[in-house]
Amino acid sequence: MKAALIVRLGEAPVYSDFPEPVPAEDEVLIQVSAVALTPVTRSRAAGRHYTSAESLPLIPGVDGVGYLADGRRVYFGAPRNPFGSLAEYTVVRKGRYIPVPDHLDDVTAAALANPGASSWLALQERARLQPGETVLINGATGIAGRLAIPIARYLGATKIVVTGRNEEILRSLISQGADITLSLRQDDDRWLEVFKDVFREGVDVVLDYLWGPSAERLLMAAALTAMEERPVRFVQVGSISGETIALPAAVLRAAPIELLGSGIGSVSLPRMLEGVAALFEASASLRLTVPTNTRRLSEVTTVWSSQEEAQHSRTVFLINAGRS
Secondary structure, X not given: OEEEEEXXXXXXXXXXXXXXXXXXXXXXXXXXXXXXXXXXXXXXXXXXXXXXXXXXXXXXXXXXXXXXXXXXXXXXXXOOOOOOOOXXXXXXXXXXXXXXXXXXXXXXXXXXXXXXHHHHHHHHHXXXXXXXXXXXXXXXXXXXXXXXHHHHHHOOOOEEEEEEOOHHHHHHOOOOOOOEEEEOOOOHHHHHHXXXXXXXXXXXXXXXXXXXXXXXXXXXXXXXXXXXXXXXXXXXXXXXXXXOOOOOHHHHHOOOEEEEEOOEXXXXXXXXXXXXXXXXXXXXXXXOOOOEXXXXXXXXXXXXXXXXXXXXXXXXXXXXXXXO
């Protein structure tokens, strides 16, 4: 079969032949249709992600849309190494897939699942968002952050505060459901004062896609203005701005702050799939969309090296396209 193949960590995959997987007794073979190129796929392929595989060669890709042998169209996750999703065929354990509803085409389902589920699971599974609460989304101008706005509203948030550096996109988020926008294009010390003003009015959940300096200031602001009767659940989802922060111990001792993570490991795969299924069902009423660029799998080396998908659109590889 044809596949994208990583032969050295940190290098772009090559389009190559690779033996077709043979499913074990507890596995199913999936004919892959559409796969989105996500940050986690890149990170795992570079050996930087905490779930990166150690053995090479390998096929990158953690999820996708495809077809079972009986013709059912499914979204699947966690293929068995070394058979990632960027190939004509892959294998997953039985139960590691869900049906794709008819209102979603292959490309939309593949592009929506990862960024949409990241906020859905963080808000519902980790933060346990309650109706009437206030959510602050740190890093709302990227794909996942923008999707988090209607998802937070759907799950019960009555006030949504968003941050970001792209001021043009940030301004547009008001029309997409945000109540307050905060620009991160200012001095770090100024961030602290602005964040303190927001927390004084009350924040229940922080959904953090950035980490780094802005997360530091948010945690400090929460500690300095904490309300005993209103604990803050800070859910860490992404680390675009840095992998580490300087966190004074007093921040966690002086305030009712619950620091959580949301991702592979902190949420079980069955719960992740349940979250994706719920997201898919809600996507029609929420009119969730992700800007996409479609490419052939044979273009994988060029696309990977160009980083054309960037922050505001998603590249989706069409594989076995004639099937759909």
